[in-house]
Amino acid sequence: MALADYKHPYVTVDLLLFSIIDGKLAICLTKRDEEPFKDMYAMPGTFIHEDESAEGAVERLLADRLGLEGNIYTEQLQTFTDITRDPRERVISIAYIGIIPDMNMVKVPWMEWFTIASSNVGYEKLLKVGDGSNASFISNSLGFDHDEMLHIAIDRLRGKTQYTDILFKFLKDQKCFTAAILREIYQAIIGKEVNRGNFTKYQMNTYIENGLINKIGSTSVGRGRPADTYAYIGGEKLWIRS
Structure with a gap:
C-alpha cells in the first residue's frame, strides 16, 4: 500500500x-x-x-x-x-x-x-x-x-536516583552544595525521609567514588560543626550503587 x-x-x-x-x-x-x-x-x-x-x-x-x-x-x-x-x-x-x-x-x-x-x-x-x-x-x-x-x-x-546523576539536575548551585541540600532533593523525589548519617556514608561516598562530586571545602551551618561542601563534576556519567 x-x-x-x-x-x-x-x-x-x-x-x-x-x-x-x-x-x-x-x-x-x-x-x-x-x-x-x-x-x-x-x-x-x-x-x-x-x-x-x-x-x-x-x-x-x-x-x-x-x-x-x-x-x-x-x-x-x-x-x-x-x-x-x-x-x-x-x-x-x-x-x-x-x-x-x-x-x-x-x-x-x-x-x-x-x-x-x-x-x-x-x-x-x-x-x-x-x-x-x-x-x-x-x-x-x-x-x-x-x-x-x-x-x-x-x-x-x-x-x-539509583543509577544516574538525575539528582544533581535539581541543584540551584552545582558548584557548591552540602550533603544536607542533596539529601533534601533525594527525599523529595523518593517521597520519604532518609537517615542523615546513612545518606552521607553511603550515597555521598558513592558519588565521590564514581567521580560525580568532589569535596571542595566547608561552611558554617548553625551552631554545629562546619558542613563539608561539594561540587558536581560528573557531567552525564552514570553510576550504579552496589
Missing part, C-alpha cells in the same frame, strides 16, 4: 516540568481554557510541526510557552498511543520530563506550581503553591491521560 492510503494521526509533545519546592517534588501545570477538558489542569504541550523533530517541539514549547531558554534538562519519558486519549481525533503524545532547579524560572502567568504528595487512594495529591488557598486535588482530575503520565514520570525519577 502507498503511504497516502494511511491516515496520519496527530502527534504532540507534553512536558512534565519538575522542581523542588519547600522540600517537596513539584510539577508545573496549566489550566486549560478550551475543550476538551476545559478548566482542568494538564501538562503544557504542543503539536509537532511538519518541519521539526519532537525535541525541537519541546525546545519551542520551553521558549515560547514557558519563557525558558538555555540549558534546560529534558529527557524523553514515553510515547502515549491510546486511541481514546484525546476525544477530538487520534492524537499520539510523546511525553518528556523536564527539570529546573528554581520554580521562579517560570514567569508566565498561565503556568502554576503544585507540590506532590502521596494520597491514600493510589493517586498523588497536588497542592497549589503560593496563593495561600491550600487548594488541592487528586491527580486523576488531570486532563487527557496526564495522570498516567505523572505516575510514570515519578516512578522514572525515583528509579533514576
Whole structure:
C-alpha cells in the first residue's frame, strides 16, 4: 500500500516540568481554557510541526510557552498511543520530563506550581503553591491521560536516583552544595525521609567514588560543626550503587 492510503494521526509533545519546592517534588501545570477538558489542569504541550523533530517541539514549547531558554534538562519519558486519549481525533503524545532547579524560572502567568504528595487512594495529591488557598486535588482530575503520565514520570525519577546523576539536575548551585541540600532533593523525589548519617556514608561516598562530586571545602551551618561542601563534576556519567 502507498503511504497516502494511511491516515496520519496527530502527534504532540507534553512536558512534565519538575522542581523542588519547600522540600517537596513539584510539577508545573496549566489550566486549560478550551475543550476538551476545559478548566482542568494538564501538562503544557504542543503539536509537532511538519518541519521539526519532537525535541525541537519541546525546545519551542520551553521558549515560547514557558519563557525558558538555555540549558534546560529534558529527557524523553514515553510515547502515549491510546486511541481514546484525546476525544477530538487520534492524537499520539510523546511525553518528556523536564527539570529546573528554581520554580521562579517560570514567569508566565498561565503556568502554576503544585507540590506532590502521596494520597491514600493510589493517586498523588497536588497542592497549589503560593496563593495561600491550600487548594488541592487528586491527580486523576488531570486532563487527557496526564495522570498516567505523572505516575510514570515519578516512578522514572525515583528509579533514576539509583543509577544516574538525575539528582544533581535539581541543584540551584552545582558548584557548591552540602550533603544536607542533596539529601533534601533525594527525599523529595523518593517521597520519604532518609537517615542523615546513612545518606552521607553511603550515597555521598558513592558519588565521590564514581567521580560525580568532589569535596571542595566547608561552611558554617548553625551552631554545629562546619558542613563539608561539594561540587558536581560528573557531567552525564552514570553510576550504579552496589
